Amino acid sequence: MTLLARLDRLPLSRPHYLLLLIGGLGYTFDGMDSAVVAFLLPSAQDAWGLSNGQLGLIGSATPFGFLFGATVAGLLGDRIGRKKVMMYALAFYAAFSVVAAFASNYEVFLGSRVLAGAGAGAESAIIAPFLSEFVPAKRRGWFIGALAGFFSFGFVMAALIGRFVVPTMDDGWRIAQVITALPIVMLLWWRRSLPESPRFLLQNGRVDEAEAVVADLERRVERATGQPLPPVPESAAQPATDTATKTAGVNLISALRFLWSPVMARRTAVTWLIWFVITFSYYGFFSWIPTLLVQRGITVTKSFEFSIIIYLAQVPGYFSAAWLSERLDRKNTIAIYLSGSAVSAFWLSQMDTPATITLAGAVLSFFLNGTYAGVYSYTPEVFPTWIRATGTGLSSAFGRVGSILAPTIIGLSAASLGFGGVFGLTTAVLVVGVVCVVVFGLATAGRSLEELTEPAKEASK
Numbered sequence: 001m002t003l004l005a006r007l008d009r010l011p012l013s014r015p016h017y018l019l020l021l022i023g024g025l026g027y028t029f030d031g032m033d034s035a036v037v038a039f040l041l042p043s044a045q046d047a048w049g050l051s052n053g054q055l056g057l058i059g060s061a062t063p064f065g066f067l068f069g070a071t072v073a074g075l076l077g078d079r080i081g082r083k084k085v086m087m088y089a090l091a092f093y094a095a096f097s098v099v100a101a102f103a104s105n106y107e108v109f110l111g112s113r114v115l116a117g118a119g120a121g122a123e124s125a126i127i128a129p130f131l132s133e134f135v136p137a138k139r140r141g142w143f144i145g146a147l148a149g150f151f152s153f154g155f156v157m158a159a160l161i162g163r164f165v166v167p168t169m170d171d172g173w174r175i176a177q178v179i180t181a182l183p184i185v186m187l188l189w190w191r192r193s194l195p196e197s198p199r200f201l202l203q204n205g206r207v208d209e210a211e212a213v214v215a216d217l218e219r220r221v222e223r224a225t226g227q228p229l230p231p232v233p234e235s236a237a238q239p240a241t242d243t244a245t246k247t248a249g250v251n252l253i254s255a256l257r258f259l260w261s262p263v264m265a266r267r268t269a270v271t272w273l274i275w276f277v278i279t280f281s282y283y284g285f286f287s288w289i290p291t292l293l294v295q296r297g298i299t300v301t302k303s304f305e306f307s308i309i310i311y312l313a314q315v316p317g318y319f320s321a322a323w324l325s326e327r328l329d330r331k332n333t334i335a336i337y338l339s340g341s342a343v344s345a346f347w348l349s350q351m352d353t354p355a356t357i358t359l360a361g362a363v364l365s366f367f368l369n370g371t372y373a374g375v376y377s378y379t380p381e382v383f384p385t386w387i388r389a390t391g392t393g394l395s396s397a398f399g400r401v402g403s404i405l406a407p408t409i410i411g412l413s414a415a416s417l418g419f420g421g422v423f424g425l426t427t428a429v430l431v432v433g434v435v436c437v438v439v440f441g442l443a444t445a446g447r448s449l450e451e452l453t454e455p456a457k458e459a460s461k
Helices: 003-008 016-046 052-080 082-103 105-133 138-166 172-180 182-193 196-202 207-225 254-261 265-295 301-311 314-328 330-349 354-381 385-440 449-453 455-458
Strands: none
Touching: 003 082, 003 207, 016 052, 016 082, 016 105, 016 138, 016 172, 016 182, 016 207, 052 082, 052 105, 052 254, 052 385, 082 105, 082 172, 082 182, 105 138, 105 354, 105 385, 138 172, 138 301, 138 314, 138 354, 172 182, 196 207, 196 385, 207 455, 254 385, 265 385, 301 314, 301 330, 301 354, 314 330, 314 354, 330 354, 330 385, 354 449, 385 449, 449 455
C-alpha cells in the first residue's frame, strides 16, 4: 500500500476543513489587500498631490508585485517546501502593508505596495497547490473551489473598509492598510497547525516525514468521524518510495523547458490562456466600475455602496462553481462561467443607468469569480508534483500580466470606444477563453493527481 493511496482514501472531515479555513483566511486577506487599493487612491492623491499617472502606478503596484511573488513562490515551493513559502510570504506581505500604512511620501508608498503585492502574490500562488495535495480526488474540485471562495470575503471586507473606515476618520486610508496587515497574527497558528505536503516530502525522498504526516492525519480523521477508516484500494501496490523521482532543483529555465515540452505544452498553453483571460477581464472590470458609476452621475459614496453590492455577488459565484466542479468537471465549469461572464459583459455594455449597471455588474461579478473557483481547482491538477507549485505560480504570474495591462488598455479604450466598447472588448476576450477551454481543456474530476500528471500517460495520448 502507498502513502498516497492512504491519503486519498480519507473522507473529508474536520482536519481537512481546518486546512480549508487556514488557507482560506490567507486568501481573504489577499483579496482584501488587492481590493482596498481602489479605495485608497483619492486619499493618497489628496495627501501628496498626485497626478493621474502616479495614481495609475499605484493601481498597478499590487498586480505587478503579484507577478513576481507568484513566480518566486512557485519555484521556492518546489525546492524548499510549500509550508515554508506560505508562511514567509504572509509575513513579508504583512510587514510591507504596515510600511505602506506609515509611508511619509509617494515613493515609499509605491515601493511598499509593490513589495506587499509580491508577498500576497506568493502566498496566493502556493496555497492552492499545497492544499490540493491533501484532498481526495472525488472532492478536490469542491475543496479548492471553496478555498478560492474566501477571496470574495476579502473583497467584501475591502468594500466595507472603503465605505466606513477610509472616509469617516482622519488618516482612515492609513488605518485601512493596518487592518489588512492583521494576518501576521495567524503565523503562530499556522506554524503549529500546518504539516508539510506528504507529496512534496515523498518527492524529495523524505519518506519517514511523509509517513508521520499521513499517519497523524489518519488518526485525526478517524477521531473526527468516529468511524473506521475506509480500506486502502487493492490496486495501490507501488511502494511509496517510487514517487521520489525528478527531485533535482527546479529553476526558471528548466521549469519553462519542461512546461513547454511536447508532453506539457498543450496543458501549459490552455492554463496560461485561461489565467490571462479571466484576470484581464476581472481587473479590467473591478478597477473601473467605481469610476464608471461616478461617470453615470452618482456620488463617490454611492458608487462605493453600489460596489459593495457587486462585490457581494462574488460569494455565491465562487461557491456555486465549487459545487458544480464536482458534478460537471472543472473544464466544463470554467467554460460555463466564462460564457456567463461574456454574456454579462455584453449586457453591461448596453446599460446606461446606475441601477442597471449595478445589476449587470453584479451578474458579471458572479460569473467572473465562479470562473476563478474553477481555475484555482484546475491548475494544480495538470502539473506533476515535482513542478506543481512552479507550474501554478507561473500560470498565476502570466495571468497577472493581464491584470497589469487591463486597467491601461480599458482606460485608453474608454476614451475612443466609450462605456459600451469597454465591455464589448471584455466580451471578446472572454469568448476566446471559452473556445480554448471547450476545445483544448483537460477533464480532471475524480482522477488522482498522479493519474492526471504521469508524463508517460500524457505522452501516449
